[in-house]
Every structure is written in C-alpha cells, then in structure tokens.
Amino acid sequence: MINSCIGLNDLPDEILMIIFKKLNNIDILYSFYGANQRLNKIIHDPTFTSCLTFVEWSLDNFIDLLSCKTILNQFCFRILPEIHNKIKWLGLESSSMKHVLRAAHYPNLDSLGLYNIDEESIRCLFTDETLSSGIFKNQITTLVITINRNDDYFEMLSSVVNIYDYIFSVFTHLIVVALYESSYKDCVRLCFNDSLHPNIRSSTLLKLNIKVQCFNDCLYLLDGRFNQLHTFYVDLVRIRIPQEVENQGDLPNLKCFSLSSNYEIYDYDELVLPLLNRMSNLEQLGLYLLVYVNETFIDGNHLKKKIINGMPRLNQFTFYIRSSMYTGKAKESQCHIYSYPPLMEYYGDITNDFPGGLFEYVRVVSLNDEHPFEHEFFLRIQKSFPFMEQLTVINHKPQNRKQSYESNIDNQNLSVIEYFFLNTLDIINTHDDYIEEFLFDTKTYFQNNVYLQIHYESLKRVTHNFTRDATRVNSTKINKLYVYGGSKCSNSLQEYFPYAKIFH
Structure with a gap:
C-alpha cells in the first residue's frame, strides 16, 4: 500500500479523480480511507460519498459486499460515521442493512435500496423504533426493493403483500417506489385483498413501478389510494374480466403509464381500452401486450382511433402489440407491431x-x-x-x-x-x-x-x-x-x- 500511495501521489488531483471514477465507490473508500491526508480529501468528494451501494449482481442474485466482518466493521465504525452527512443514497443487502443504518446518523439520506429482503427481515428492520420513527418516517422519499423468492407460490403471494403493507405503514413520505429485479427469473408479484391491507396507500407517492398478479390488482392501485400518482408502471400476469369492475373514474393526475403482460388477453376491448380512456391527460404511454382479436388485427389505424385521439397531451408512445386471430381448422394468424427503438x-x-x-x-x-x-x-x-x-x-x-x-x-x-x-x-x-x-x-x-x-x-x-x-x-x-x-x-x-x- 505504501508504494502504491507514493505512485498515486505523483499524479495530479484531476487524474486521480478520473481514475477513481472508473472504480467502485465502496472499493475506493475501503482501500484508501486513512491512507494519507491528500487521498483522504479526494475520496471524501461527494462523487464517492453521496451514493453507496453495498451489493453487486452475480449470476442470479445480489451479493452482500459487507459479508466479510472486517469490511463491515471498517465501514460501520470508521468510514460511515465520518462521511455520514454526505450520504444521500444507500443500497443495502438484507443481512447487513440494520448494521449500516444504525452505524451513524444520516441527515441527508433520502433514498434507500433494500435487496434480497423477505417478510422476516423487513419486520426485524421496522421493529427498530429509532429507525422507524426517524429516517424511515421523515427522510426517505425514494425506495427501491428486491424481494427474495421462495418455492411456495401461495406463501410468496402472502409474503409480498405483507411486505408492501409494512413499507407503506412505516415510510410515510415516499415519492418513488420501485420493485426492481435484475433478472426476469426473480420477479415477484403483488396480489392483495383491499380490505385486508388498508395501509397500502399514500398521499405523497408520485411514481410507482410494480409487478402485480391480475387486472384487479391494477384497478385497486388506481382506486384513489395513491391520489397524487403521476407515473405508474405495471406488469401483470392475468388480464381477465374481474367479477366486479369498479374504479371507473377519471385519472387526471396520471401523466405517465405503462402496461405490460406476457400472457394472452382475450378481453382487450372490455378492459384495456376503458382503462386508457380514463387517462385523458396522459403524456407518456407504453403498451406491451399479447391480444386475441376476432375480426381485425391491432394496427396503426386502431392505435390512432382508439387510443391516441383520446389523449391530446400524449407526446411519447412506445408499444409492442402482438395480435392473434383464429382463422379456422386450428390455424392462427398474427400481426406484430412495435415502436422503434423497441423497449419491450x-x-x-x-x-x-x-x-x-x-x-x-x-x-x-x-x-x-x-x-x-x-x-x-x-x-x-x-x-x-x-x-x-x-x-x-x-x-x-x-x-x-x-x-x-x-x-x-x-x-x-x-x-x-x-x-x-x-x-x-x-x-x-x-x-x-x-x-x-x-x-x-x-x-x-x-x-x-x-x-x-x-x-x-x-x-x-x-x-x-x-x-x-x-x-x-x-x-x-x-x-x-x-x-x-x-x-x-x-x-x-x-x-x-x-x-x-x-x-x-
């Protein structure tokens, strides 16, 4: 380390900044913290301290960069207490998130990423009254989460809805919530009964990116529980007519909407079009759907007449729509249309x-x-x-x-x-x-x-x-x-x- 520091000290600050920006912030802080006064000053720059992500993606899951006790202690007892007031974002794995959050007071922390969480880990985190009544309640406005899968399908559905219930109960100033999965293989979905989870609501939320199970869940999320919502990205499995179709009021605050599903829709005219007709102030729209039709394929003319003409403020429309039609004798024809560049x-x-x-x-x-x-x-x-x-x-x-x-x-x-x-x-x-x-x-x-x-x-x-x-x-x-x-x-x-x- 002494020889490498001597070599680095021969370089001007501008060159060191260029080099360090190409490296991981966590590696920079751990390797050079306390090396000498000059390097210490450089690594305290907001470029390296405002955004700290203590996980990395490997194969099919997120790995905790603080799994080594020596590294964890170095950050919790020395580095984080010194740079605590400069940190605005923390990305944490479930096994070490409580240690990091309790290591210091973070007056400027407003964004949080929680990775590999499950119902038990989130419950344990939220039972910490200091965190729940302080950082979580008053500071965090952006929350990104990834949820651990398990092989029990019904247990997974129950766990996911409970996690969201905890989140909206504790984080009371959320503006952005995103369910993030690096791999499609690991996606988990929300499926809930409104009467059993009344806490899934917010008067401050502006942007929601989520995966849900069925069309009912999509309607629930647009029933006014997020009355300030202007951006809504939703991916779902089943688009089928629910027993009771409610929530037919206009959605004037919604400016950006994206709907996607990798499963066939047989009720496009009855479900998707009426939902879009509620969004007269929409400025950005994304549709990524597989639709079965009876007489005519969905083409550019359909998009203009049925969708675009009803959205006078629309300035961005991305889509991939595959419409299929049975033509008799077990034959099927199909038509693919998509915008460029393709984003589906x-x-x-x-x-x-x-x-x-x-x-x-x-x-x-x-x-x-x-x-x-x-x-x-x-x-x-x-x-x-x-x-x-x-x-x-x-x-x-x-x-x-x-x-x-x-x-x-x-x-x-x-x-x-x-x-x-x-x-x-x-x-x-x-x-x-x-x-x-x-x-x-x-x-x-x-x-x-x-x-x-x-x-x-x-x-x-x-x-x-x-x-x-x-x-x-x-x-x-x-x-x-x-x-x-x-x-x-x-x-x-x-x-x-x-x-x-x-x-x-």
Missing part, C-alpha cells in the same frame, strides 16, 4: 419469417412454427435477443439440415451458439431434434444455472437413457430440471444431471 421485455410466437434485428430490452422469447427451425435460425434469435433470459420453443417438425451437420465430422460449418444470460429453457413441446440442438455442446453453450423444462420420454431418448456423452456437458449446466410425465426420479437421471434439483 417480451417477444412471443416468433416464426421462421422473423426478419431479425436487435432487441436489447427483451428478456422473454417464445418460438412457434409449423415449419422446422434450423440451427441458423437459432443463431439469428440469439443475435437479435442477446440478453434473453427465458426461451420457449414449440415445434414438432424435425430439422431438415440435421444430417448435413452430422456428416461434417469436425463441425467446421457449425457455429456454437452462446446463451450467456439464458436461465430458463422450455422445450416440452418440441421434436427431439430441438432437444439435441440445445443439449449438444457442439451446437449450444450455456452458462451455469439453467432451469430446463422437458418431457421425460424425449429426454430419455435423446440422452440414450442418460448415457450419451454428446449431451453430458450441457446437462451439468442445469441447476433445476422439470421433467413432464416422469413418474419418479431415477438414479441414472440424477447422476446425469448432477447439479440439478429435479421436479416432476
């Missing part, structure tokens, strides 16, 4: 006619065609959706050019497709050729921790009863395996997928 998270039912392009925001993709998908098609898909996390393939036609690849012993013409972000792969409804497409390491490269959904008998055939070497490498990349139609987990299956938790 979903892109569904892609066929061989897909022209390609770059869709950097898309995380969830589905492929469905009655004509075979060749290897080159999957290469085009990966290049078009480089950050794809979830992929579903539906195709029962064998590949036409499979034999030409197999005859090329060295696979000289075969490019290995690299899926760096893929964490969920659904190939239940596919021909065996597509299982080989993904499990052959000469065709596909996975990062670790992939959730594979597949039919048991197909998997057994392709892996030659769990003995085939050609599919063994990618099988070790699977950390969760759902086998459809399998009666029980055999020893050979578990051995072939050594790191996978297997479900039936």
Whole structure:
C-alpha cells in the first residue's frame, strides 16, 4: 500500500479523480480511507460519498459486499460515521442493512435500496423504533426493493403483500417506489385483498413501478389510494374480466403509464381500452401486450382511433402489440407491431419469417412454427435477443439440415451458439431434434444455472437413457430440471444431471 500511495501521489488531483471514477465507490473508500491526508480529501468528494451501494449482481442474485466482518466493521465504525452527512443514497443487502443504518446518523439520506429482503427481515428492520420513527418516517422519499423468492407460490403471494403493507405503514413520505429485479427469473408479484391491507396507500407517492398478479390488482392501485400518482408502471400476469369492475373514474393526475403482460388477453376491448380512456391527460404511454382479436388485427389505424385521439397531451408512445386471430381448422394468424427503438421485455410466437434485428430490452422469447427451425435460425434469435433470459420453443417438425451437420465430422460449418444470460429453457413441446440442438455442446453453450423444462420420454431418448456423452456437458449446466410425465426420479437421471434439483 505504501508504494502504491507514493505512485498515486505523483499524479495530479484531476487524474486521480478520473481514475477513481472508473472504480467502485465502496472499493475506493475501503482501500484508501486513512491512507494519507491528500487521498483522504479526494475520496471524501461527494462523487464517492453521496451514493453507496453495498451489493453487486452475480449470476442470479445480489451479493452482500459487507459479508466479510472486517469490511463491515471498517465501514460501520470508521468510514460511515465520518462521511455520514454526505450520504444521500444507500443500497443495502438484507443481512447487513440494520448494521449500516444504525452505524451513524444520516441527515441527508433520502433514498434507500433494500435487496434480497423477505417478510422476516423487513419486520426485524421496522421493529427498530429509532429507525422507524426517524429516517424511515421523515427522510426517505425514494425506495427501491428486491424481494427474495421462495418455492411456495401461495406463501410468496402472502409474503409480498405483507411486505408492501409494512413499507407503506412505516415510510410515510415516499415519492418513488420501485420493485426492481435484475433478472426476469426473480420477479415477484403483488396480489392483495383491499380490505385486508388498508395501509397500502399514500398521499405523497408520485411514481410507482410494480409487478402485480391480475387486472384487479391494477384497478385497486388506481382506486384513489395513491391520489397524487403521476407515473405508474405495471406488469401483470392475468388480464381477465374481474367479477366486479369498479374504479371507473377519471385519472387526471396520471401523466405517465405503462402496461405490460406476457400472457394472452382475450378481453382487450372490455378492459384495456376503458382503462386508457380514463387517462385523458396522459403524456407518456407504453403498451406491451399479447391480444386475441376476432375480426381485425391491432394496427396503426386502431392505435390512432382508439387510443391516441383520446389523449391530446400524449407526446411519447412506445408499444409492442402482438395480435392473434383464429382463422379456422386450428390455424392462427398474427400481426406484430412495435415502436422503434423497441423497449419491450417480451417477444412471443416468433416464426421462421422473423426478419431479425436487435432487441436489447427483451428478456422473454417464445418460438412457434409449423415449419422446422434450423440451427441458423437459432443463431439469428440469439443475435437479435442477446440478453434473453427465458426461451420457449414449440415445434414438432424435425430439422431438415440435421444430417448435413452430422456428416461434417469436425463441425467446421457449425457455429456454437452462446446463451450467456439464458436461465430458463422450455422445450416440452418440441421434436427431439430441438432437444439435441440445445443439449449438444457442439451446437449450444450455456452458462451455469439453467432451469430446463422437458418431457421425460424425449429426454430419455435423446440422452440414450442418460448415457450419451454428446449431451453430458450441457446437462451439468442445469441447476433445476422439470421433467413432464416422469413418474419418479431415477438414479441414472440424477447422476446425469448432477447439479440439478429435479421436479416432476
């Protein structure tokens, strides 16, 4: 450290600032705190002290940068008490958040990120009367949270609504609330009964970014409980007509609205359009929907007549709408329209006619065609959706050019497709050729921790009863395996997928 400090001291302050700005603030403070007077002065600059995030994203979760007791003590007993009045944002992991928040008084702290929280950790945090009656109640205006998932679906729903109930009970001056997940795989949703959770309301909230379970939940959140809300981003699973459709009043304060869902909507005219008609003062609108229609596709003319003309103040409209129509004899036609640049998270039912392009925001993709998908098609898909996390393939036609690849012993013409972000792969409804497409390491490269959904008998055939070497490498990349139609987990299956938790 002495030699490195001497080297750094030879550089002017301007150069040191340029170098330090490229590094993590936490590393800067921990490494150079107390090194010498000059470096101490530089690292006390607001550039390095106003915003401190003590977590980092790795694979599929947030890691606590204060998990080491030595680092935690250095910050809590020395660094934070000295820079406490300069801190405006803290990003904290659940296991260390209470230690950091109690380490000092933060008079200028107004924004908080709480990561990997669950109902128990948030309850323990809020039982601290000093924090609840001080920082939380009077100072925090921006709150970003990520909630830990668990495998029990109904327990998860109950836990999420209780967490929100705690939050709006304790944080009484919130302006911005965002449910943030770096991975689509980890998204959790709010589903609540209004009468059981009356605390989920705020007269100060202006911006809400949330994921909910159904359309009813969306209507609840727009029933006046957030009467100052001007920005509302909502992603939901089910858009179905509720038993009682209420809350039909105008929403004059709403200026920015985004609605997205990756599940088919059959009641678009009855639900979505009436909701949009309540937003006459809207200035920004985002729609990312999959809609079933009876007679005509949703096109630019529909958007103008049914939506845009009713919003005279609208100046920004981003959308991705895939409308589908049954044409008889089990046939289906579809139309994709989207604004540019494309900002949606979903892109569904892609066929061989897909022209390609770059869709950097898309995380969830589905492929469905009655004509075979060749290897080159999957290469085009990966290049078009480089950050794809979830992929579903539906195709029962064998590949036409499979034999030409197999005859090329060295696979000289075969490019290995690299899926760096893929964490969920659904190939239940596919021909065996597509299982080989993904499990052959000469065709596909996975990062670790992939959730594979597949039919048991197909998997057994392709892996030659769990003995085939050609599919063994990618099988070790699977950390969760759902086998459809399998009666029980055999020893050979578990051995072939050594790191996978297997479900039936």
